[in-house]
Amino acid sequence: VAEQQVLDWSDAILDSAAELRTAPQDLADAMFFITSAGLRGETAMEALRVSARASAAGLGDLTSVADAVTSAMNAYGWETLGAEAATDVLVATVREGKLEASALAGVIGRLAPLGSEMGVEFSELGGILAALTRVGFTAANASTALSAIMSELLKPSAEAAQVLASVGMSAAG
Numbered sequence: 001v002a003e004q005q006v007l008d009w010s011d012a013i014l015d016s017a018a019e020l021r022t023a024p025q026d027l028a029d030a031m032f033f034i035t036s037a038g039l040r041g042e043t044a045m046e047a048l049r050v051s052a053r054a055s056a057a058g059l060g061d062l063t064s065v066a067d068a069v070t071s072a073m074n075a076y077g078w079e080t081l082g083a084e085a086a087t088d089v090l091v092a093t094v095r096e097g098k099l100e101a102s103a104l105a106g107v108i109g110r111l112a113p114l115g116s117e118m119g120v121e122f123s124e125l126g127g128i129l130a131a132l133t134r135v136g137f138t139a140a141n142a143s144t145a146l147s148a149i150m151s152e153l154l155k156p157s158a159e160a161a162q163v164l165a166s167v168g169m170s171a172a173g
Helices: 003-020 024-036 041-059 062-076 083-096 101-118 122-134 139-154 158-166
Strands: none
Touching: 003 024, 003 041, 024 041, 024 062, 041 062, 041 083, 062 083, 062 101, 062 122, 083 101, 083 122, 101 122, 101 139, 122 139
């Protein structure tokens, strides 16, 4: 990152700290995750602001929220999934499911790339996680089960392909 960009972020973080009611060091720590994910300029600042607000609302510690938001944005593409939309889905997943935000932040980075590759909308991914946790799965177990299902559909075994074919379906379909 260019020195001038770092200085701009530093000024923006200091200016935003009071508004976001977050310590500048916490904002700087979260910005590390955001910039490590490849976000730059106003996109990075928007991800920081949205993550800070979600953290303040109880979604989890700021760095975990920023990590989850940027993982989703990277998996689905920044042009397709912005920080605000990603955060809205994370909040809804926690609200509608039976899982803690910290647990969600820990699993979303594993699921989002698979979901994106399969054409599963990020909101649908959140809905599936919420539904699985409501019926007793932990976030980790729901993530493992969903990951296994999606992986099997992406690259089905010969037996799975045969079973799907026997009922007129295919993994691609």
